[in-house]
Every structure is written in C-alpha cells, then in structure tokens.
Amino acid sequence: MTIPHFTLAASEADARTRDAADPLRDFRDEFLIPPATDPTLGEDHQLYFTGNSLGLQPRGVREALLTELDDWARLGVEAHFHGRHPWMPYHEEVRGHLAEITGALPSEVVAMNSLTTNLHLMMVSFYRPTTERHAIVIEAGSFPSDRYAVESQIRFHGFDPATALIEVEGDPDTGLIGFERIERALHEHGSRTALVLWPGVQYRTGEAFDLKHIARLAHAHGAAVGFDLAHAAGNLQLALHDADADFAAWCSYKYLNAGPGAIAGCFVHERHARAPLPRFAGWWGHDQSSRFQMGPTFAPTPGADGWQLSNPPIMALAPLRASLDVFHRAGMGRLREKSIELTAYLEALIRVRLQGVIDIVTPPERERRGCQLSLRVIGGRTRGRALFEHLNARGIIGDWREPDVIRVAPTPLYNRFVDAWKLVDAIVGWRDAAH
C-alpha cells in the first residue's frame, strides 16, 4: 500500500497552511463556483465535490463562446476560414491538449459526438463477433448507458445478452473488483470473448484500474479492448497509447469541465489508423484532402479523425477549448500530484475523525483510485440520506448513490484542503448533534 504518509494535524489552520503551500491554488480563481446559500457554512461559495458529475465552469468559457457568436455575426460562412479560430480546422485546436490529457498521439484522438454515441461507433469497428467468439466482458454494476449500449450491440449482431454479456462481479461487500477477478473471468470466458469494455475509474466505487495490464490480458486472450474513461479523463494521468488500448471514449462534462452535455472524446490506437475496419461513415471522416470534391466513395482519413461523421458543433467545441487550455497550463502531472495529496488528506481526516460514521469504499492505494472517494454511511439508507441532505442544505455538494453511498470528488483544479476539512467537520457536527 502506498498511502502518502504525513502527520495529520487535524485543524482548520493546518488545512489553510496546506492551501497556502499549494502551487496550483490560483487555478481555483479561474472557475465559477456557485454561491453559498447557508451562512453557517462561513464561505461565499459552495463546497463543491461533484466535479465527477458536472465540472464547474472555467471563466474562459464565456469569452470562447462569445468569440464564436461574434465571428458568426461578423463573418457568416467566411468564419470557417477567417474567424479568429477558423471553424474548418477548429477541432484541431483541441487535439493537442486532448492528446496530452490522455497520453495519446495527436492523431489518435478526436473530439466528437457524445460518450455513448462514441462507444457505439467504436463497437461497430471493434466488436466483430463470430459464432465462436461473440461475448463482451464488462464490470458488474456498470453505468447503465454502457450496459444498454453493449446489450444492444450484442442483440444487433443477433446474439443473446443472457450468454454473451459477461459481467465481472466485484467483492459482494464493497463492489471492488481488482485485477484478479478480471483475470479469472477471462481465464474462464476468454476464448469466447470478442471485446473487453472496461472503465478507467468505476463510477460508483471510484476504483481505478491499470489499463495497460487489462489491455495485455484481453489481447492475450484474443479479444479487443476498449476503455470508458468518463471518470478517468482529467482525473488520472493516462497513457493510452502505451497502454495499447484498441479504443477509448470519454465525456468532457465531468472532470474536463467543458459544460453540460459537452462534446466527447475518442481514442483509436495508431495501429488501426489505416486499418480497413468496418465503420459507420460520414463526410467528416472522409480523407481531408478530397472531402470537398464531394465524391461518392468514402475513403477514411487516417487516424481517429476517420471516425467523425459530421462537421463539429463549434458552440460545443468552444467550451472544451477553453477548458483544455486550463488543463494544459496546470499540467496533468502536477494536477495528479495534488490530487493524490488532497484525496489522501480527506481520507486521513475521515479515518481519524469519523470512525463508526463513514466507511470508505474506494481503495486506499493511490494506483487504485483517482480523486473520488465513495463514502458509505454506516447505519443504512435512512441515516445516509439524512446526512446527505444535511450537507446539501448547507451548500456542501456531493452526490448520492443508492443505497447508502455519498460520492465526493475533491478536484485539484478548484478544491482546497480547507474544503476537505470543512466537509469532515460538518459530518462531525452532524454526528455530535445526536444523530
């Protein structure tokens, strides 16, 4: 285990000292944090712990959007070429930073569509079932959209999810899966598995996985492997190219802060850049040099770009561009370093001050989690809901997962150590008020 060890001086003053020493502390000012509504919080703003659900608005987003509205007004169609950020190559403006965040080559990533759409498009190319090999392996308790997508793909190919959908069960108590359970599942079902679709971070438990390990395992069994990075992009330091994933997809409204329903991302490994894979095609995926000859025959442009369907929604790309710029300046490496420390700090406070009140579901090892901690409220659902609502009413925002879990995600871009302190202190206060 590699819990960062530090002497925990459990005091607000200590939390403030940690904030003062944080080299990334000024990034918080680049975000619009909703105002606090309860004066007892002693803060102007909410303590916002739901960056894993909807990241906060970077201040740069408004200007990025206004720029495009103005250029549309000023230039009309000409803004495709003569705007301040020309629309024709606009998605190129996010490519470099997306590659940085995901540890990919620039040609391996593209911003397009939404997450579930991208999962489907990727499965069209990478889920190629045969009579002998048509199963898909996912984690039990996966995000519903992923399960629906996978089930519908299986049915679409004429197979039965009852046998072709393999869900790897986690520990019955915690839901944690660990590598061995995946290994065992593939040992048992590997020869009939066509695709392993695995999360970077499991949304409910916060468990993170070693993608390289999983990709190697899946490939050794002859299966393709794709990753859903909804809870990993902008949270973990990823190395998708080296991990050797066949594909990956993620949304950009969680840790990536690109706004509700933001345009999503997709990764296709370089080795597939020119592979003649079956795919659903659209004109924006056509070879860029001849796209505007408007010929009848589809020839995909090499790399991830070849999976694009439509010309991209500029108003959806603008917030992503502004948000990725913040990540670029902060640096994913530095963000992850702070994140490890901040989450370990929160964990330590919970262990010291909330014994008997909260169990932490998320693994303690830094390699096995991102910033999120899933907190199980001891005493069951009613007690859990009461605590959740108590916090919420005070402007301490986490989110609720049935039956008894509150997820909190201190994010390194805009959460402070004092946020973690105040969260724990509020729960201590709630417990002491004889609950």
Ligand SMILES: *Cc1c(COP(=O)(O)O)cnc(C)c1O
């Ligand atoms: C958030 C999330 C989704 C949401 O899918 P959309 O297509 O963006 O609505 C899907 N899968 C996982 C694992 C998620 O965490």
